Amino acid sequence: MTQAIDKEQKVIDEFKKLSPEKQQEVLNFIEFLQFKAQKQDVQHKEEKEPISAYEAAKEFAGCVDGGPGDLATNKKYLEGFGWK
Numbered sequence: 001m002t003q004a005i006d007k008e009q010k011v012i013d014e015f016k017k018l019s020p021e022k023q024q025e026v027l028n029f030i031e032f033l034q035f036k037a038q039k040q041d042v043q044h045k046e047e048k049e050p051i052s053a054y055e056a057a058k059e060f061a062g063c064v065d066g067g068p069g070d071l072a073t074n075k076k077y078l079e080g081f082g083w084k
Contacts, residue, residue, distance in 0.1 A: 015026060
């Protein structure tokens with residue numbers, strides 16, 4: 001545990017010695033590493049768990065107001081699809 005604290009303190013000390021421009025570069029690099037790790041986590045999750053079409057689009061479920069109802073309940077719309 002103390003090694004982690006020592007590393008953290010060393011990073012802070014070295015960061016403070018940098019110019020504001022270099023500090024921004026360090027912050028940009030940290031954000032890049034976080035993005036890269038997050039992207040890898042998503043890829044690993046996708047490889048492990050296939051998702052349904054509903055899961056992929058559930059954020060859009062119910063976002064449209066109005067429009068036609070369920071066409072499957074109206075036999076007129078089902079003509080020619082094997083329904084009588």
